[in-house]
Amino acid sequence: MRNQAKYAFALLICVAIFLPLIQIQLMWISLLLVSFVVLGLRDMQQARHAIRRNYPILGHFRYLLESIRPEINQYFVESNTNGMPFNREIRSIIYQRAKKQNDAIGFGTRHDVYANGHECITHTMFPSAVVPETLRTTIGGPHCKQPYNSSIFIVSGMSFGSLSGAAIEALNKGAKLGEFIHNSGEGGISEYHRKHGGDLIWQIGTGYFGCRDIHGRFSREKFIAVANDAQVKMIEIKISQGAKPGLGGMLPGGKITEEISLARGVPLNVDVISPGTHSEFSSIDGLLDFIEELRDLSHGKPIGVKLCLGSESEFEQLCKEMVKKQIVPDFISLDGAEGGTGSSSVEFTNHVGLPLYDALFIINKCLKKYSLREDIKIIASGKITDGFDIIKTIAQGSDLCASARGMMMALGCIQALKCESNKCPVGIATQNPSLTKGLVPAEKSARVYSYHKKTIDSVAKMLSVMGLTHTSELRPFHILKRNSEGHLTSAESASGS
Numbered sequence: 001m002r003n004q005a006k007y008a009f010a011l012l013i014c015v016a017i018f019l020p021l022i023q024i025q026l027m028w029i030s031l032l033l034v035s036f037v038v039l040g041l042r043d044m045q046q047a048r049h050a051i052r053r054n055y056p057i058l059g060h061f062r063y064l065l066e067s068i069r070p071e072i073n074q075y076f077v078e079s080n081t082n083g084m085p086f087n088r089e090i091r092s093i094i095y096q097r098a099k100k101q102n103d104a105i106g107f108g109t110r111h112d113v114y115a116n117g118h119e120c121i122t123h124t125m126f127p128s129a130v131v132p133e134t135l136r137t138t139i140g141g142p143h144c145k146q147p148y149n150s151s152i153f154i155v156s157g158m159s160f161g162s163l164s165g166a167a168i169e170a171l172n173k174g175a176k177l178g179e180f181i182h183n184s185g186e187g188g189i190s191e192y193h194r195k196h197g198g199d200l201i202w203q204i205g206t207g208y209f210g211c212r213d214i215h216g217r218f219s220r221e222k223f224i225a226v227a228n229d230a231q232v233k234m235i236e237i238k239i240s241q242g243a244k245p246g247l248g249g250m251l252p253g254g255k256i257t258e259e260i261s262l263a264r265g266v267p268l269n270v271d272v273i274s275p276g277t278h279s280e281f282s283s284i285d286g287l288l289d290f291i292e293e294l295r296d297l298s299h300g301k302p303i304g305v306k307l308c309l310g311s312e313s314e315f316e317q318l319c320k321e322m323v324k325k326q327i328v329p330d331f332i333s334l335d336g337a338e339g340g341t342g343s344s345s346v347e348f349t350n351h352v353g354l355p356l357y358d359a360l361f362i363i364n365k366c367l368k369k370y371s372l373r374e375d376i377k378i379i380a381s382g383k384i385t386d387g388f389d390i391i392k393t394i395a396q397g398s399d400l401c402a403s404a405r406g407m408m409m410a411l412g413c414i415q416a417l418k419c420e421s422n423k424c425p426v427g428i429a430t431q432n433p434s435l436t437k438g439l440v441p442a443e444k445s446a447r448v449y450s451y452h453k454k455t456i457d458s459v460a461k462m463l464s465v466m467g468l469t470h471t472s473e474l475r476p477f478h479i480l481k482r483n484s485e486g487h488l489t490s491a492e493s494a495s496g497s
């Protein structure tokens, strides 16, 4: 009897201790069940998503999987050579060069050297000596009074607004350290472009940011003030870019911070439209007059035009007018349809504009036909990221190359493909302070510097094994490409690509 009382007492104590715990657990389970019931009911009642209506609760897994599809693809599915826009092999080489890590590979090529489209350079048995620091070229035609000596690999235009202030600062500091020029992009010149004093190409788009009056038109007064700043070495009139030729853009008022408002010369909290066309000119004649005017107002700095080629006949018309008016730009920045953007429409990104190598062939042919090639430097852009890309592009007709996304990857871009969402996880293509805080300019500028340096070193090594001493000696016959019949032919005999 006494034992039974003892057991009953022990049981009572256990219940007293564990009951509250069990109650807490039950409470959580009940809460979870109630949430599921509420979610299920809401799914069944809502009308926007059929999948949630037909498969309450379970339907959410589809959206979850869809949202992590790029990551799954990148980490588990894609091979070293089939990822887009940049495959793993290219991304790795940029990261390694930026971080000063070993960028060699072992065991042999992962490429099928007999596949259609395979490319290689013609090397010699007797390599030459190449000094990487000499791989520069001077930009400035006969009417230019302040020619600029540029590295053959530079930072392509990306505006403050599409990129964070920290990213712009790191790019400009890297450019300063490595003595290469940094294109401002069309969002004007911000304090982040100026902080470290790296050389700048000031890009002027249809919004005339940094040189616009209160109506959004070009302001001569404001242009003179910025163009004659010593940090601005060249000026580029943006006609179009490869990822969205002819499309303007809209910067929503909500994204216009005080810094952006200052850099662009636009009011706070008001949507800012970049139209598809320039208000200062609407014909070739007007464009050439504008080039001449900017050259005068900037006291003879190199003036260029950025475009993605649409048609050969239009470009030929431009050449004819240049000869007739005796006005030529000092450089043409040629962007291929494969080029990147902060945001564009799918149709434009995929189907408007000529790819880089087709366009390069056409504009070289036209400029030579009208004896203009000597006076105009060509800056090519469109997925140019390593030494071979630079060799191949210069051999096929450019004088120097610009990179946007290569430089972004040097900054730490992981190709999350979220530039348009303001949610870039590494703080590059976003204005969200909780994300940009992750990007430390002092650290990332060293990476931009190192990526540029190691890429130039690789160009120098390739030139050396070709028996050349400078990229200006490259010609189309230096590049061989396997055609659809299985033969290796030189880029010279192919029609431009």
Ligand SMILES: Cc1cc2nc3c(=O)[nH]c(=O)nc-3n(C[C@H](O)[C@H](O)[C@H](O)COP(=O)(O)O)c2cc1C
Residues within 6 Å of the ligand: 156, 157, 158, 159, 162, 163, 184, 185, 186, 187, 203, 238, 240, 241, 242, 306, 335, 336, 338, 339, 340, 341, 342, 381, 382, 383, 384, 402, 403, 404, 405, 406, 419, 429
């Ligand atoms: C995030 C981002 C922003 C860009 N902003 C500009 C811009 O302001 N002006 C411009 O002419 N091109 C802009 N571009 C295009 C690049 O300058 C370049 O022409 C194109 O991306 C091709 O180079 P890539 O293949 O090395 O990226 C931008 C590209 C990216 C990825």
